[in-house]
Amino acid sequence: MGELVYAANTSLDGYLEDADGAFDWSVPDEEVHAFWNEHERGVGTALYGRRMYETMRVWEDDDWLVDEPDVVRQYARTWRDTDKVVFSTTLEEVTTARTTLRRGFDPAEVRRWKDAAGADLSVGGARLAAEAFRHGLVDACVLLVCPVVVGGGLPVFPPGVRVDLELTGQRRFAQGVVGLHYAVRSA
DSSP states (O other), rough: OEEEEEEEETTSSSEETTTTTTTTGGOOOHHHHHHHHHHTTTTEEEEEEEHHHHHHGGGGGGGGGGGGGGGHHHHHHHTTSSSSEESSSSOOOSSSTEEEEEOOOHHHHHHHHHHHOOEEEEEEEEEHHHHHHHTTTOOOOEEEEESOOOOOOOEOOOOOOOOEEEEEEEEEEESEEEEEEEEEOOO
């Protein structure tokens, strides 16, 4: 059985992206990138909303990776080796390997995937994560809190949903990022 893990970079004031949709303030240095590489190696299936999938599919292409550090190229390999499920009513097709398109979010189906999984599942994208939280499907949260206050934007957690968390791990990175790992106690 796998856990469903919500993992995200967030601003100190709790946003995934600022009011203009930018998240350039969360671009990782090599140390943080290595942390995400290790985290992603434990994921067997990644669940994405359309916007997150469109952001992440850049990892499918090798052209831009040629001059990137090894830690970045390693992330690309790990991402490609992960199964992906994209939930979208507007996306016509998926263009990456190991990727399935679903038209709607079915909580019972996600529960079955968790029960049958040999590795953890991750949920990426605020709107899809909100659905997973609303249905009590999220088991853990991994948040990298970036040392920036953006003043508004897309919140890291869904409004109107209470989630009780238990801190199970923490780490400080050289660039001032703080990693927090929480178990979800209730939703």
